[in-house]
Amino acid sequence: MSDAPTRSTQDWQAADAAHYLHPFTDFKALAAKGSRVIAKADNIYLWDTDGNKILDAMSGLWCVNVGYGRRELIDAATRQMTELPFYNSFFQTATKPAIELAELLAEVTPPQFRHVFFSGSGSEGNDTVVRMVRRYWDVLGQPGRQVIISRRNAYHGSTMAGASLGGMSGMHAQGGLPIPGIVHIEQPFWHELGRDIGRAEFGLKAARWLEEKILEVGTDKVAAFIGEPVQGAGGVIVPPETYWPEIQRICDKYHVLLVSDEVICGFGRTGEWFGCERFGFRPDLMTFAKGVTSGYVPLGGVMVGTRIASALIDRGGEFNHGYTYSGHPVACAVALANIRLLQREGIVETVRDDTGPYLAQQFAALAGHPLVGEVQTCGLMGALQFVKDKTSGAPFPTELELGMVCRAHCFGNGLIMRAVGDRMIVAPPLVITRAQIDEMMALVRRCLDLTLADAVRHGWV
Numbered sequence: 001m002s003d004a005p006t007r008s009t010q011d012w013q014a015a016d017a018a019h020y021l022h023p024f025t026d027f028k029a030l031a032a033k034g035s036r037v038i039a040k041a042d043n044i045y046l047w048d049t050d051g052n053k054i055l056d057a058m059s060g061l062w063c064v065n066v067g068y069g070r071r072e073l074i075d076a077a078t079r080q081m082t083e084l085p086f087y088n089s090f091f092q093t094a095t096k097p098a099i100e101l102a103e104l105l106a107e108v109t110p111p112q113f114r115h116v117f118f119s120g121s122g123s124e125g126n127d128t129v130v131r132m133v134r135r136y137w138d139v140l141g142q143p144g145r146q147v148i149i150s151r152r153n154a155y156h157g158s159t160m161a162g163a164s165l166g167g168m169s170g171m172h173a174q175g176g177l178p179i180p181g182i183v184h185i186e187q188p189f190w191h192e193l194g195r196d197i198g199r200a201e202f203g204l205k206a207a208r209w210l211e212e213k214i215l216e217v218g219t220d221k222v223a224a225f226i227g228e229p230v231q232g233a234g235g236v237i238v239p240p241e242t243y244w245p246e247i248q249r250i251c252d253k254y255h256v257l258l259v260s261d262e263v264i265c266g267f268g269r270t271g272e273w274f275g276c277e278r279f280g281f282r283p284d285l286m287t288f289a290k291g292v293t294s295g296y297v298p299l300g301g302v303m304v305g306t307r308i309a310s311a312l313i314d315r316g317g318e319f320n321h322g323y324t325y326s327g328h329p330v331a332c333a334v335a336l337a338n339i340r341l342l343q344r345e346g347i348v349e350t351v352r353d354d355t356g357p358y359l360a361q362q363f364a365a366l367a368g369h370p371l372v373g374e375v376q377t378c379g380l381m382g383a384l385q386f387v388k389d390k391t392s393g394a395p396f397p398t399e400l401e402l403g404m405v406c407r408a409h410c411f412g413n414g415l416i417m418r419a420v421g422d423r424m425i426v427a428p429p430l431v432i433t434r435a436q437i438d439e440m441m442a443l444v445r446r447c448l449d450l451t452l453a454d455a456v457r458h459g460w461v
């Protein structure tokens with residue numbers, strides 16, 4: 001076994017530092033510090049190579065929605081690997097799990113979706129989105145429509161197109177991004193941009209930034225708008241309820257395609273099957289990944305609405321795009337088992353009716369904490385915004401990196417919670433129980449108090 005006791009944690013860390021370049025990592029700093037090596041997992045818990053038990057309040061990376069160790073998914077992978085570990089779907093062939101998954105996705109996604117294009121990840125899915133919307137407008141005889149509008153602080157992946165669609169300035173600063181034809185508007189982040197007006201009014205104002213951008217770029221040049229229903233990696237930024245319906249109205253008015261990136265929000269995270277259902281809009285395309293297999297194996301894709309599918313099928317001819325692993329049979333078999341599990345156990349409904357509201361209640365109780373200026377939740381996602389001044393909402397100086405201070409306490413106390421700047425976020429597995437939410441909240445409280453004690457000691461508050 002690869003985790004044979006003969007290798008110590010130090011030994012693993014040395015080999016890691018010598019050979020392994022991690023994503024989004026300062027290689028030198030990590031090599032000096034040493035990785036935390038995760039050895040095994042069960043339900044919502046992880047264990048590292050030192051035997052420490054950790055409550056995984058981030059579901060791996062927003063993906064292990066049914067929890068770790070689910071027999072149904074393991075068996076599905078084993079069966080499929082035994083029967084047919086791989087075959088492609090390029091040259092007029094298909095595999096049974098890919099066909100069945102396409103059929104099941106058409107059933108569980110909103111009614112405008114009857115077709116799917118598979119990829120291996122969310123980033124690849126968004127590359128497919130860029131290719132597909134541009135192709136759609138070509139086929140319709142409007143090749144001038146090339147520009148895709150996205151938002152600052154969005155995350156849409158790390159490939160050239162994914163990172164360009166994303167609105168992360170640190171990513172754009174490396175590698176000559178964004179690629180041409182992708183422009184950004186501001187995000188619907190009330191705490192940062194809208195505190196002088198009410199949330200509802202701010203939602204409309206933020207949506208109208210899209211209309212202004214469409215008019216600025218030219219109504220005959222805009223192909224699509226893409227957004228995450230709730231920005232995940234950007235910090236669990238839940239938009240005002242007025243935002244998405246207004247975005248829908250604007251897209252309809254200018255015939256701009258609407259793309260929902262559901263890589264995080266899809267498959268129950270918001271308490272509905274898809275985030276667009278939670279926020280009441282009707283996308284033309286929907287990117288998914290992560291939760292489709294609960295992260296057990298990589299799979300992504302794009303749900304293609306009837307408007308686009310009909311044009312591409314009836315008039316498009318060959319679409320020159322695809323990946324070796326489009327419709328990978330093992331990934332599709334695991335996705336089938338995962339979605340059936342979500343259905344059979346009513347997991348999405350439990351998030352909507354029970355654990356989601358319970359998390360909201362528990363998070364709301366943290367609003368009184370001296371460090372916390374804003375609390376937001378949506379389904380099983382939650383965010384706590386640190387502020388220096390609770391009345392004005394003034395932030396801490398960024399160089400203090402208070403979020404990182406808190407994250408270090410989480411690491412030390414057996415909790416995985418993410419820091420996005422000074423915003424602490426959770427997205428636990430969708431199978432988390434009320435008792436486990438209590439356990440998580442006790443850890444969250446302890447880490448907030450330890451962070452506060454540090455802030456007091458350093459004279460930051």
Ligand code: PXG
Nearest residue numbers: 121122123155156157228233261263264289
């Ligand atoms: N879209 C969204 C909305 C995502 O959250 C991607 C696309 C890209 O998916 P892939 O499978 O290519 O990674 C994502 C991924 C974080 C974090 O720190 C979030 C993601 C990835 C890595 C880190 O919160 N989301």
